[in-house]
Amino acid sequence: MKIEEIQEELISEFAMFDDWVERYEYMISLGKTLPLIDENLKTEDKLIKGCQSKVWLNSEMNNGKVHFTADSDAIITKGIIAILIRAFSNQKPQDIINANTAFIDEIGLKEHLSPTRANGLVSMIKQMKLYAVAYQSQLNS
Amino acid sequence: MPFNIQKIRKDFPILKRKVNGYPLVYLDNAATSQKPQQVIDCIVDYYSNYNANIHRGVHTLSQEATDAYEISRQKIQKHFNAKNPFEIIFTSGTTHGINLVAQGFSEFLKEGDEIIVSAMEHHSNIVPWQMLCERTGAILNVIPMSEQGILVFSEYEKMLSEKTKLVFVNHISNALGTINPIKKIIEKAHEVDAAVLIDGAQSCSHIKPDLQALDVDFYVTSAHKMCGPTGVGILYMKEKWGNKLPPYQGGGEMIAEVTFEKTTYAGLPHKFEAGTPNICGGIAFGAAIDYLNEVGFQNIEKHENELLAYATSELLKIEGLKIYGTGPDKTSVVSFNIEGIHPYDIGTIVDKMGIAVRTGHHCAQPIMDFYKIPGTVRASFAFYNTIEEVDILVNAVKKAKMMLS
Ligand SMILES: Cc1ncc(COP(=O)(O)O)c(C=O)c1O
Numbered sequence: 001m002k003i004e005e006i007q008e009e010l011i012s013e014f015a016m017f018d019d020w021v022e023r024y025e026y027m028i029s030l031g032k033t034l035p036l037i038d039e040n041l042k043t044e045d046k047l048i049k050g051c052q053s054k055v056w057l058n059s060e061m062n063n064g065k066v067h068f069t070a071d072s073d074a075i076i077t078k079g080i081i082a083i084l085i086r087a088f089s090n091q092k093p094q095d096i097i098n099a100n101t102a103f104i105d106e107i108g109l110k111e112h113l114s115p116t117r118a119n120g121l122v123s124m125i126k127q128m129k130l131y132a133v134a135y136q137s138q139l140n141s
Numbered sequence: 142m143p144f145n146i147q148k149i150r151k152d153f154p155i156l157k158r159k160v161n162g163y164p165l166v167y168l169d170n171a172a173t174s175q176k177p178q179q180v181i182d183c184i185v186d187y188y189s190n191y192n193a194n195i196h197r198g199v200h201t202l203s204q205e206a207t208d209a210y211e212i213s214r215q216k217i218q219k220h221f222n223a224k225n226p227f228e229i230i231f232t233s234g235t236t237h238g239i240n241l242v243a244q245g246f247s248e249f250l251k252e253g254d255e256i257i258v259s260a261m262e263h264h265s266n267i268v269p270w271q272m273l274c275e276r277t278g279a280i281l282n283v284i285p286m287s288e289q290g291i292l293v294f295s296e297y298e299k300m301l302s303e304k305t306k307l308v309f310v311n312h313i314s315n316a317l318g319t320i321n322p323i324k325k326i327i328e329k330a331h332e333v334d335a336a337v338l339i340d341g342a343q344s345c346s347h348i349k350p351d352l353q354a355l356d357v358d359f360y361v362t363s364a365h366k367m368c369g370p371t372g373v374g375i376l377y378m379k380e381k382w383g384n385k386l387p388p389y390q391g392g393g394e395m396i397a398e399v400t401f402e403k404t405t406y407a408g409l410p411h412k413f414e415a416g417t418p419n420i421c422g423g424i425a426f427g428a429a430i431d432y433l434n435e436v437g438f439q440n441i442e443k444h445e446n447e448l449l450a451y452a453t454s455e456l457l458k459i460e461g462l463k464i465y466g467t468g469p470d471k472t473s474v475v476s477f478n479i480e481g482i483h484p485y486d487i488g489t490i491v492d493k494m495g496i497a498v499r500t501g502h503h504c505a506q507p508i509m510d511f512y513k514i515p516g517t518v519r520a521s522f523a524f525y526n527t528i529e530e531v532d533i534l535v536n537a538v539k540k541a542k543m544m545l546s
Binding site for chain 1: 493
């Protein structure tokens with residue numbers, strides 16, 4: 001599926017819930033489906049800066065597509081990163097670079113989008129895009 | 142004045158706010174307090190009616206502003222029971238005051254001298270002492286704390302010697318709420334002729350200190366922790382220190398005479414007050430002190446102790462909940478975690494229910510390292526909080542626990 005299609009799917013899934021409690025519960029359950037980073041990859045250089053909780057993010061490229069794995073010690077953060085990984089993993093680097101992130105707002109998680117928010121959602125997106133830029137430049141060279 | 146919580150709450154316009162659809166429950170008072178209408182009115186009145194630069198003009202407005210600023214200094218002097226108004230130096234806040242003292246001590250320290258700080262300091266306040274040690278070759282010693290979050294006094298006594306030049310301790314720890322025995326700490330330091338600087342940022346809203354009775358050398362605090370505005374605070378220094386310490390910054394207000402050959406400095410407190418100060422802030426600080434005294438520190442203490450006792454016992458009923466900072470002498474701060482749940486997750490969920498608590502390391506990384514935790518959830522109560530708000534917090538934490546485990 002294309003990134004936009006996955007984002008549409010996420011928006012319609014979250015639209016089923018009436019209140020924030022249900023939305024958060026769903027997000028927490030998505031966190032449990034997160035493709036976990038290998039324990040031995042949980043190193044300092046895989047940590048994303050700017051989060052109050054710890055977030056490790058790893059990427060690999062296979063057949064021209066970027067695959068992300070991650071983990072966090074906080075469960076809500078895990079949910080957020082699971083949403084991001086569902087949207088951006090298994091995609092071509094150029095598509096990740098071009099992807100829009102307005103869907104976060106539309107699924108009702110707007111409060112996490114502020115760059116000053118301690119959860120680092122913005123840092124996570126930036127880090128995913130940076131990996132994509134690095135892979136794209138490998139492809140170009 | 143009898144303590145009427147509903148009347149007091151009406152003084153704070155922000156308490157009428159809704160957050161995420163719920164009535165605001167503000168339990169982050171250790172970070173900053175809310176402001177009563179009386180203080181807000183004072184700020185509006187200053188800018189509406191007599192804004193002018195101080196200590197400079199002969200015109201009426203300047204005179205009125207100067208008078209109000211100096212009257213405020215006297216109010217602060219009386220409140221903290223300093224001997225003289227000129228021993229109260231206006232600063233931009235606690236951090237500024239600490240840096241001013243640390244900078245001044247550069248001239249008095251030599252290699253091998255010692256400075257003592259406690260293990261429960263705000264970590265940004267450890268940095269000025271580390272920098273001072275780097276500049277002078279002095280050594281920094283740290284008073285350890287126990288599992289309960291209490292300073293180990295016997296260790297402190299062992300550290301003191303004729304090499305000790307300065308002791309820096311907060312009156313109350315912002316992360317744990319522990320009240321430190323500052324009177325005893327000061328007495329012991331004076332036995333070896335060491336100076337003492339007390340950080341009152343966390344205590345000034347709960348306890349009215351008597352600086353002369355404490356016989357402390359330096360004391361710092363911030364107005365914003367005690368219902369005043371941000372960006373203003375005080376550094377108290379005993380007159381003898383005021384005369385000894387070199388000025389910190391050069392500029393207007395702090396000079397007596399300037400020629401290109403030589404400048405003579407103004408006397409206290411102006412020697413340390415270079416440039417146009419936060420005039421409005423200084424005046425409003427006085428209004429905040431008036432307000433708190435009208436509420437009454439005895440009333441404040443009694444009410445906050447009730448909140449603390451109730452919150453502690455109700456929170457402890459939640460299975461797996463652990464409180465950090467369990468000494469007998471505490472102010473109304475409850476720092477906690479629930480087993481297996483990250484403090485950030487709890488903070489996020491309770492915020493969705495309109496409750497403002499702090500999560501994280503509370504600028505006290507060494508304390509978090511001591512307990513080997515990433516941080517805590519910290520609820521800190523003020524006199525305008527209610528028992529009902531404690532119930533709201535406890536229910537929200539229970540709900541968060543259900544959602545998160
Ligand atoms: C114990 C303590 N010291 C110092 C500070 C710093 O105060 P300010 O930021 O107003 O300079 C704080 C503020 O959180 C504090 O709790």
